Amino acid sequence: MNSQKILIIGTVWPEPNSSAAGSRMIQLIELFISTGWKITFASAASDSEFAFDVQTLGIEKVKIELNDKSFDEFISKLQPDIVFFDRFMIEEQFGWRVAENCPVALRLLDTIDLHCLRKARQVALLDKRKFTDADLFSDSAKREIASILRCDCSLIISDFEMNTLKDFFKIDNELLYYIPFLLDNIDEKDKANWPTFEERSHFITIGNFIHEPNWDAVKYLKTDIWPLIRKQLPNAELHVYGAYTSQKVNELNDPKTGFYIKGRAEDAMKVVKNARVSLAPLRFGAGIKGKLVEAMQCGTPSVTTDIGAEGMHGEYEWNGIIANTVNEIAEAAVKLYSDKSLWQRFQKNGIVIINNFYSKEKFGKKLTEHIVFLQSDLKKHRLKNFTGAMLMHHTLASTKYMSKWIEEKNK
Secondary structure (H helix, E strand, O other), rough: OOOOOOEEOOOOOOOOOOOOOHHHHHHHHHHHHHHOOOOEEOOOOOOOOOOOOHHHHHHHHEEEOOOOOOOHHHHHHOOOOOOEOOOOHHHHHHHHHHHOOOOOOEEEEEEOOHHHHHHHHHHHHHHOOOHHHHOOHHHHHHHHHHHHHOEEEEOOOOOHHHHHHHOOOOOOHHEEEEOOOEEOOOOOOHHHOOOOOOOOOOEEOOOOOOOOHHHHHHHHHHHHHHHHHHOOOOOOOEEEEEEOOOOHHHOOEEEEHOOOEEEOOHHHHHHHHOOOOEOOOOOOOOOOHHHHHHHHHHOOOEOOOOOOOOOOOOOOOOOOOOOOOHHHHHHHHHHHOOOOOHHHHHHHHHHHHHHHOOOOOHHHHHHHHHHHHHHHHHHHHHOOOOHHHHHHHHHHHHHHHHHHHHHHHHH
């Protein structure tokens, strides 16, 4: 595989210890490096205290500006073979500039999760009604699907979302590529380092509080679910971890009821390993839930909802209990916390899921081979995507001039 130049344009500088999206980005970066590709990572975001320093991996780090022709000069000089957008909003901002200045560069999009699916479910929840396919017919979906169509290939993290894109939105399979988290296998040595059932105590829930599904799940636990669990397990505690704790989050801290807001975990794997059960009562969301993958990697069985487990385990049995009502979730949590043989069985399920459904070995090399295959006859590939070409044409005519107007205004 020839050495290639890949430009990654990030919404933010990756924070693998704060979010699943940050972990996903580092996994892909490490894959591209192992293939021998030269990476430049660019972002218009400010530096964050918790951002991973990509330069330690030998990557060039570049600060770029939104709505500024300096990006055109930068990319014209760089002339990457591949440009990778890490969310559809980034493709909207920079896609037309890439197409104009580097027309032969392969344009890749990582959706992270299907934003329009997550938002549609959130709207249905707020309206206190069941989500239907009609909810997907939103302005958010029109933007996201347009972005997918403008790109040469979109990386989709969940098999459920692959099916949604193909069956509901009628996206051609050739524009999509399924690639889950890329993880190392769990071996006997890893298992030997896990605390036993008896050595573990308490419940845990983890996830950054900026992400709406996480914040909703914490409120749901506090008001509806935890009081029922605590009634049956009066000495149990729930430890709530997550990055970006705000005042409204801290106000939920309630030691009297064993509900502890712990904030950012310095070592997420350590706290998850020491918990007996992970709780993730997600009522809306999309994509792959990093907290549930992390629980499996730590040998910690979980209780989650259909939405939580969606796209996460294929035909393999879940590493815990899937429940959807308040009473069912509380009952499942108590049962899993108290039943050692059940707990051990579900722990084993997690190992099977990680080693088969998220195998770096199985999925990594195939992705880089697919990218090279698309590059081998990019012209032919694009000829099959007239809708994408049409959308790019109109984007160049609208987004381009809006951006130029903003640029002039900023002067």
